[in-house]
Amino acid sequence: MNARMGNPATITPGALQALRALAKTAQVEGLPESTHYLIHLRASQINGCSVCVDMHARELRQTGESDERIFAVAAWRDAPWYTEAERAALALTESVTRLSDRADPVPDDVWEAAAKHYAEPVLGALLISIAMINTWNRLNVSTRQVAGAAWS
Secondary structure, three states: OOOOOOOOOHOOOOOHOOOOOOHHHHHOOOOOOHHHHHHHHHHHHOOOOOHHHHHHHHHHHHHOOOOOHHOOOOHHOOOOOOOOHHHHHHHHHHHHHHHOOOOOOOHHHHHHHHHHOHHHHHHHHHHHHHHHHHHHHHHHHHHOOOOOOOOO
């Protein structure tokens, strides 16, 4: 498998730095690193981004997450290994990732569950994190970036 081109973030002047700067704003107190990686893994599964599925599963393992939590992210609703706050973040991730799948893309119950667990600045950071992983997924999938390959 070969990529169609180099990763747009690395070949477009200033893009990588801008994406990294925006992603850094989502690293706030109250939003655990493991939650970032869980939502990144889930959005990447939905979007079929092999680069990000591989990367975020590895990041989760490096932070000490159990195989059960990593492997079950796609079925988080039926798995016992996630906190209520993580479940709210995962539900929000799915809604924001699948905006065109329903008339009310982010239903009130999904929003209210996330707002119950995260103060507004943290909720804002969560939304930025979800938006960022969707951006990376779209760049990688459209150019067929290869999991495990170094970006050119």
